[in-house]
Amino acid sequence: xxxxxxxxxxxxxxxxxxxxxxxxxxxxxxxxxxxxxxxxxxxxxxxxxxxxxxxxxxxxxxxxxxxxxxxxxxxxxxxxxxxxxxxxxxxxxxxxxxxxxxxxxxxxxxxxxxxxxxxxxxxxxxxxxxxxxxxxxxxxxxxxxxxxxxxxxxxxxxxxxxxxxxxxxxxxxxxxxxxxxxxxxxxxxxxxxxxxxxxxxxxxxxxxxxxxxxxxxxxxxxxxxxxxxxxxxxxxxxxxxxxxxxxxxxxxxxxxxxxxxxxxxxxxxxxxxxxxxxxxxxxxxxxxxxxxxxxxxxx
Amino acid sequence: xxxxxxxxxxxxxxxxxxxxxxxxxxxxxxxxxxxxxxxxxxxxxxxxxxxxxxxxxxxxxxxxxxxxxxxxxxxxxxxxxxxxxxxxxxxxxxxxxxxxxxxxxxxxxxxxxxxxxxxxxxxxxxxxxxxxxxxxxxxxxxxxxxxxxxxxxxxxxxxxxxxxxxxxxxxxxxxxxxxxxxxxxxxxxxxxxxxxxxxxxxxxxxxxxxxxxxxxxxxxxxxxxxxxxxxxxxxxxxxxxxxxxxxxxxxxxxxxxxxxxxxxxxxxxxxxxxxxxxxxxxxxxxxxxxxxxxxxxxx
Numbered sequence: 001x002x003x004x005x006x007x008x009x010x011x012x013x014x015x016x017x018x019x020x021x022x023x024x025x026x027x028x029x030x031x032x033x034x035x036x037x038x039x040x041x042x043x044x045x046x047x048x049x050x051x052x053x054x055x056x057x058x059x060x061x062x063x064x065x066x067x068x069x070x071x072x073x074x075x076x077x078x079x080x081x082x083x084x085x086x087x088x089x090x091x092x093x094x095x096x097x098x099x100x101x102x103x104x105x106x107x108x109x110x111x112x113x114x115x116x117x118x119x120x121x122x123x124x125x126x127x128x129x130x131x132x133x134x135x136x137x138x139x140x141x142x143x144x145x146x147x148x149x150x151x152x153x154x155x156x157x158x159x160x161x162x163x164x165x166x167x168x169x170x171x172x173x174x175x176x177x178x179x180x181x182x183x184x185x186x187x188x189x190x191x192x193x194x195x196x197x198x199x200x201x202x203x204x205x206x207x208x209x210x211x212x213x214x215x216x217x218x219x220x221x222x223x224x225x226x227x228x229x230x231x232x233x234x235x236x237x238x239x240x241x242x243x244x245x246x247x248x249x250x251x252x253x254x255x256x257x258x259x260x261x262x263x264x265x266x267x268x269x270x271x272x273x274x275x276x277x278x279x280x281x282x283x284x285x286x287x288x289x290x291x292x293x294x295x296x297x298x299x
Numbered sequence: 300x301x302x303x304x305x306x307x308x309x310x311x312x313x314x315x316x317x318x319x320x321x322x323x324x325x326x327x328x329x330x331x332x333x334x335x336x337x338x339x340x341x342x343x344x345x346x347x348x349x350x351x352x353x354x355x356x357x358x359x360x361x362x363x364x365x366x367x368x369x370x371x372x373x374x375x376x377x378x379x380x381x382x383x384x385x386x387x388x389x390x391x392x393x394x395x396x397x398x399x400x401x402x403x404x405x406x407x408x409x410x411x412x413x414x415x416x417x418x419x420x421x422x423x424x425x426x427x428x429x430x431x432x433x434x435x436x437x438x439x440x441x442x443x444x445x446x447x448x449x450x451x452x453x454x455x456x457x458x459x460x461x462x463x464x465x466x467x468x469x470x471x472x473x474x475x476x477x478x479x480x481x482x483x484x485x486x487x488x489x490x491x492x493x494x495x496x497x498x499x500x501x502x503x504x505x506x507x508x509x510x511x512x513x514x515x516x517x518x519x520x521x522x523x524x525x526x527x528x529x530x531x532x533x534x535x536x537x538x539x540x541x542x543x544x545x546x547x548x549x550x551x552x553x554x555x556x557x558x559x560x561x562x563x564x565x566x567x568x569x570x571x572x573x574x575x576x577x578x579x580x581x582x583x584x585x586x587x588x589x590x591x592x593x594x595x596x597x598x
Contacts, residue, residue, distance in 0.1 A: 011374070012381065016365035023356045031330055033354035035363055048363055050383065052351040055332035057322045063392075064334055064347055066315035070394065075310070082311065084349065084394035088387050093362075095369065095383035114548055115526045118560065141376055150375050172373070172380060181327040227414045227598055249413055249581055250327050259579055261417065269575075270568065280558050282548055299526055 012097065018046070025111035034109040036101070044100030047109055051094045056178050062090045094175070113285040115299055120278045124197055127292050132194060132240060135288070139241040145169070146189055156184060157217035164209045165189040168217055171245070182224055182248040186214045193242035196235040196258055196279070201271035207264050210244050218246055232257035235279050236289075256281045311396065317345070324410035333408040335400070343399030346408055350393045361389045412584040414598050419577045423496055426591050431493060431539060434587075438540040444468070445488055455483060456516035463508045464488040467516055470544070481523055481547040485513045492541035495534040495557055495578070500570035506563050509543050517545055531556035534578050535588075555580045 017040035024034040024047070031052035039046055055063065063086050070082040098105050119128060144150040146167060159165035166186045170176050174183040188206060193199065199207070215226040230247045234257055237243065244260055266273040283290045293299045316339035323346070324333040330351035338345055354362065362385050369381040397404050418427060443449040445466060458464035465485045469475050473482040487505060492498065498506070514525040529546045533556055536542065543559055565572040582589045592598045 011371035011379065012369045014365050014369055015363040015367050018363050020360045020363055023359050026354065026356045028353040031351050031353045033356065033359060033362070035359055037363065050354060050362055052330050052354070054327035054330045055325065055349060055351070057325050057332065060322050060332060060334055061319045063332070063349055064314040064317050064319055064336065066313050068314050070311045070313055071391075072310040078397055078399060080310065080396045080398070082394040082396065083391035085387050085390075086392055088384050088390075091384075091387075091390050091392065092370075092382035093385055093390065095381040097379045097381065098377055099379070100377060116528065116548060117526075144375075151373075154373075172378075178327065180325055227416075229415065248327075249415060250325075261577065261579060265577055276568075278560065278564055280560060 015048075017041075018048075021045075024106065024109045036106060039099065042100070045106065046097060046099040047101040047105050049094075049096040049098075049109065051096075053092060053094050053175060054178055054181055057180075059090060062087065096172070107286045110286065114282045115285070115290060116280060117283050117289075117293055117299070118278055118280050121276055123293075123296075123298060124279075127296055127298070128197075128289065131289055131292055137240055139239055142187060142239065142241045143191075145187060156221055157213070159209065159213060160189065161209075162189050164206045166206075166210055166214070166244075168214055168246070179222060179224060180248055180250040182218070182222060182246075183251060184214075184218065184246040186210045186244040186246065188242045191241070194240040195237050195242070196233050196263065196274050198242075199263065199267060199274050201267055204264065204267060207260060207267075211260050211264065214244065214246055224248060230257070231260045233260060233263060234258070236281055236283075314347075316340075317347075320344075323405065323408045326410075333410075335405060338398065341399075344405065345396060345398035346400040346404050348393075348395040348397070348408065350395075352391060352393050358389060361386065413581050414584075414589065414592075415579060416582050416588075416592055416598070417577055417579050420575055422592075422595075422597060423578075426595055426597070427496075427588065430588055430591055436539055438538055441486060441538065441540045441542075442490075444486060455520055456512070458508065458512060459488065460508075461488050463505045465505075465509055465513070465543075467513055467545075478521060478523060479547055479549040481517070481521060481545075482550060483513075483517065483545045485509045485543040485545065487541045490540070493539040494536050494541070495532050495562065495573050497541075498562065498566060498573050500566055503563065503566060506559060506566075510559050510563065513543065513545055523547060529556070530559045532559060532562060533557070535580055535582075 019038050019040070020035060021037045024036050026033050033050045035048045035050065037046055037048065038044070067087045069085040072080060072082050074081045141150065151169060154169045155167055156170065157168040166188045168184055168186045171183040171185050174181055188210070190206065193203070211231060214231070215229065218224050218229065219226070228249055230249055232245050234245065245257070270276065283293070290299065318337050318339070319334060320336045322332060323335050332349045334347045334349065336345055336347065337343070366386045368384040371379060371381055373380045440449065450468060453468045454466055455469065456467040465487045467483055467485045470482040470484050473480055487509070489505065492502070510530060514528065514530070517523050517528065518525070527548055529548055531544050533544065544556070569575065582592070589598065
């Protein structure tokens with residue numbers, strides 16, 4: 001097992017030795033493609049996520065230059081369309097390699113049917129919570145970040161307070177160059193807050209601290225003011241340790257994002273707002289939670 | 300002039316001779332970049348629209364091959380991210396050249412800055428409401444629909460009750476063929492509800508009726524169940540007469556949509572929730588409301 005992990009960690013130079021098995025998911029809107037395959041000499045599966053990257057304004061002159069070859073595809077009056085072959089170093093694709101990939105990764109990145117779930121407080125208690133408790137999803141990688149065992153060089157800001165503190169670092173989806181796609185996550189130091197559902201009046205100092213000092217840090221480091229940021233919490237989250245997303249408004253938020261300022265105001269109104277509130281979100285066919293809601297007759 | 304047009308039409312082989320002037324617009328989500336400049340020997344402006352293209356499933360093996368060079372950007376446990384330089388012929392960018400481009404083209408492709416507005420109850424009363432009252436935006440075209448003077452043949456469902464009734468009809472953006480892009484609007488018969496801000500306890504029967512019977516009508520007419528629908532209200536709305544959006548979940552909702560079921564539950568909790576709540580939304584630089592918030596020192 002140790003060997004395998006080690007080889008997984010050695011940086012790849014190319015996809016030499018990768019054998020393509022199938023496309024898991026194709027998204028024309030986000031211009032992404034998720035692929036499953038194997039690396040030579042291993043029985044483990046690998047998942048490769050390819051995603052076209054946004055252009056960078058600062059590099060515009062490198063796109064419209066004499067090294068960009070054009071192949072006309074259509075012309076009509078003043079309009080001409082071309083396939084443009086811009087210099088390869090200016091046109092990187094973002095590749096994420098997950099290796100070895102588990103069944104869960106494969107399911108996660110496979111395209112599937114989606115359903116709206118209307119999770120009342122009762123349904124949370126009878127279906128969602130037991131599911132989370134039973135599965136005990138590991139957040140060890142989050143603890144590695146919080147304990148500076150991983151990614152410590154990426155930390156943009158830290159408030160070390162164990163109750164109200166957090167670490168702010170770039171989201172994996174951000175290239176850390178293009179300000180318009182700025183995307184960071186604040187991960188709270190406090191353990192045990194699984195999601196929005198767990199938040200109550202005792203967490204107000206934590207939430208207010210993230211909203212205020214996360215914004216201040218982003219203004220200082222990246223010169224992006226709060227009026228250019230969407231600051232939100234996802235429900236369901238992608239991992240069960242409280243984290244807040246800071247995203248430039250030029251990025252689009254997903255549906256079912258809960259603005260942090262709304263979360264704070266709602267808890268100010270009613271301390272147990274998120275224990276009481278019906279929460280609506282989309283789940284996919286292959287999510288275990290879909291099966292649970294369906295089996296209980298709620299889908 | 301004829302010469303110039305002719306030369307504009309001759310297919311370009313590269314951007315040789317193009318001098319970059321400025322970026323008009325940059326969109327990280329659609330991964331596009333709009334550029335203005337000039338071609339050598341001409342005073343006319345040219346607009347170049349660059350857009351990354353989606354991957355093609357059929358060509359997947361050409362992306363994850365030994366000719367794709369990888370440069371590691373991050374690794375953590377089983378996850379590695381890379382800049383992938385896939386073969387240039389597999390990574391064309393779509394370029395549209397408009398030449399000569401008029402002022403109108405340039406305005407059309409120029410980005411407007413956007414700002415997040417945090418509209419407290421007080422700011423609504425002191426800025427937004429006076430603005431709406433002063434402008435008296437006409438909703439005569441909505442009354443024409445409600446009175447069957449317009450678009451009556453498009454009505455999918457009607458409940459004629461003057462207090463709790465509504466008309467359900469396809470949104471103009473829906474082609475009425477593709478079920479995955481299904482998009483309808485419920486427009487209330489009752490006049491004078493300008494937006495979410497005006498909703499209170501007296502409107503609960505109206506809102507519950509729309510949620511229930513709008514969904515039933517869509518299930519009956521289009522066989523799309525409620526678990527496949529996002530049902531929401533925009534704030535700010537695009538016109539100031541209460542309407543509810545019914546959209547297939549395969550469509551993407553904009554940010555700042557308020558789910559109708561959340562609106563109902565919040566008013567059940569606190570009758571004047573939407574008169575009390577701070578509402579957050581994005582406005583554009585050229586919006587009159589932007590000017591008002593800015594002049595009042597809130598942006």
